[in-house]
Amino acid sequence: MRYHSHVMVSLCIGAAAAAYTHLPFTASYTAGVVIGSLLPDIDEPKSYVGRRSFGMANKVKEAFGHRGMTHSLVVWGAIAAIVIGESSSPFSLGFVLGYLFHILEDFLSVQGVPLLWPFQTKKYKLPLYRTGSIIEKLLFYSSFALFIYIGTEHQLFYEWVKSLSFHR
Template sequence: MMFKTHLAVGALSGLVILKFFHPEPAVIFSLLFLFASILPDIDTTKSFIGHKLWPVSSVLSLFVKHRGFLHSIWLPLVSFSFAAYFGYAMIGAAFALGYLVHILADSVTEEGVPLFAPFFMRRVRGFIKTGGTLEYVFLLCVCVMLGVTAASFY
């Protein structure tokens, strides 16, 4: 998925969580959730976040391939467990859920994601071509839902 799609899906998912679960502090939860929803693409310098944080992305791309380990479930699970153990479950949940939203969105693309890498490399994939017409239709639908959801707060 493209950066703008990940951002829109992250914003929509975050708003839905805010609406129904009222995590506190809401601003920190929202910002961390949104950041985590674009973070997995730091494994390539060609992504928005990889370009912005190119020193980190450049080093990471030497060790992991795009949509490899950083697109598996392990980092969000370990980070949540670690945060919860030290008494920061809400912060861990914001990061883990945002990160998982990114992985879920990429799982419907043709390239897919290896959910259990490096232990099991089979990819979960869908039929949406990244940057293709169907992704733009999906993005439009998400933006409409985002607008409706945001309006429901007022």
């Protein structure tokens, strides 16, 4: 999945999560979701974050391969425990969720993800789309539409703008 699809689909699920739970749909929450949804591809030098990682992507890919450790639920759990342990701010919650949504989104691709690394190297998948395919584009546009719908229906955009709280 390309980075803009990861961001859009993750924002959509993030908005739904905020609409149906007590999660605050604030600017820092959405920033966390966006960053979290991009970070797992740090193991791919050609990805959006990889190209901005100052060569770190090459090192991670060399050591673990693409869609390796950074796409594992075990690694996610460890990162989540550290981040939430540090602070349970809206940004941290968004970050942890965005990261999880990324793994879920790649799980739906034909390439799959090693959910149980390091215990298993097997790649799990529920193949729904191929990266760059028409189905991925459909996922992008339907997430966009659904995001606007949920945001409007549940006053999330209002809450988001309010969270910017301009101080004078």
